[in-house]
Amino acid sequence: IGVESQDGWTIDAHPIHGAAASTNHPPVGSSFRTYRPIYFHEFVANHAARKRYWARSFLGWTNLNKSKPNPAHRAVADLGRLGYLSSVITQTHPSLRTLELHGYLRSAVCTTCRTEYDRQLFQNDLAQLNPAWSDFLNEMLASGALTTENPDERRRLGLKTNPDGDVDVPGVDYATFRYPACPSCLAKPPTDKDGKRHVVEVDVDGAWLAGNSTAGILKPNVIMFGESIPDTTKVAAEKAIDEASRVLVLGSSLATYSAWRLVKRAREQAMPVGIVNIGGVRGEDQFFGHLSTGNTGKEGLRCAHILEEMLPSLVTELSQRSTAPLTASAMARPFVPAPWA
Numbered sequence: 001i002g003v004e005s006q007d008g009w010t011i012d013a014h015p016i017h018g019a020a021a022s023t024n025h026p027p028v029g030s031s032f033r034t035y036r037p038i039y040f041h042e043f044v045a046n047h048a049a050r051k052r053y054w055a056r057s058f059l060g061w062t063n064l065n066k067s068k069p070n071p072a073h074r075a076v077a078d079l080g081r082l083g084y085l086s087s088v089i090t091q092t093h094p095s096l097r098t099l100e101l102h103g104y105l106r107s108a109v110c111t112t113c114r115t116e117y118d119r120q121l122f123q124n125d126l127a128q129l130n131p132a133w134s135d136f137l138n139e140m141l142a143s144g145a146l147t148t149e150n151p152d153e154r155r156r157l158g159l160k161t162n163p164d165g166d167v168d169v170p171g172v173d174y175a176t177f178r179y180p181a182c183p184s185c186l187a188k189p190p191t192d193k194d195g196k197r198h199v200v201e202v203d204v205d206g207a208w209l210a211g212n213s214t215a216g217i218l219k220p221n222v223i224m225f226g227e228s229i230p231d232t233t234k235v236a237a238e239k240a241i242d243e244a245s246r247v248l249v250l251g252s253s254l255a256t257y258s259a260w261r262l263v264k265r266a267r268e269q270a271m272p273v274g275i276v277n278i279g280g281v282r283g284e285d286q287f288f289g290h291l292s293t294g295n296t297g298k299e300g301l302r303c304a305h306i307l308e309e310m311l312p313s314l315v316t317e318l319s320q321r322s323t324a325p326l327t328a329s330a331m332a333r334p335f336v337p338a339p340w341a
């Protein structure tokens, strides 16, 4: 489902009578046109880029962390409970955590040892390492600039938020921002692939230092542009498709190749594809070219509706039916609702 959430960032998933995928890469909403996301290689290679990323993330986290599931998300959970979904594949939304193609923003992960750290605890560390920024954040929170849902009001207060939850603050020097090293790598630097011990240097407060450091860089636990999806995630998503009988894409343009590829995979197995999305969808001719003129929707369906309105009414309609939609074998694997459901 891909849904525009209240705080203006895009969530997509593709519930599928079978599976659902979600993608917010790249953002397609017109309001995000000026936003350029950070690339994986840039983040890993460049200390200054990381300072900038974590500074913006530090300011945006409080707001992003509050984003709540909307009626469309709840409806997808309901469809699962009713037995209409065997799997849901999502991308990036921090709480829609069924099969996340692109990771989640709730944790930071070490690029060396892969240890994961709770994003809120990491946030506390960032606040301690950056007292001036922390004060600034508190001021903005107090002014309401970070909490208003109105983008015009936010802009008036000098704030611009991009889809990853970062805040652009004009005139702020990102070079002053400090971020911690991976505590695990710092305590016991691991060895590299040649058996040589890594170096992790920090300043007196524990902030990661460029120069001699070769490890212990923390990154958000999301798949960035230019970064590949872990094989285990890829395989799980493909399995969800293969076990499905049909695929429903909700609110995604399938702009991300990894998401598009899953739908293509379903079509290659002759599964009917349904897509609900306002706006164009990548290569959609390939998914609907085979439809006969008498198609009633069973062979495939393409429509444009507002998901927050359409899905809840669909749930109401389907709730009144008595027949179990899924086969016994499909129901044998119980649907696991997202944590917020």
Ligand SMILES: [Zn+2]
Pocket (backbone or CB within 6 Å): 110, 111, 112, 113, 114, 115, 182, 183, 184, 185, 186, 216, 217
């Ligand atoms: Zn580490």
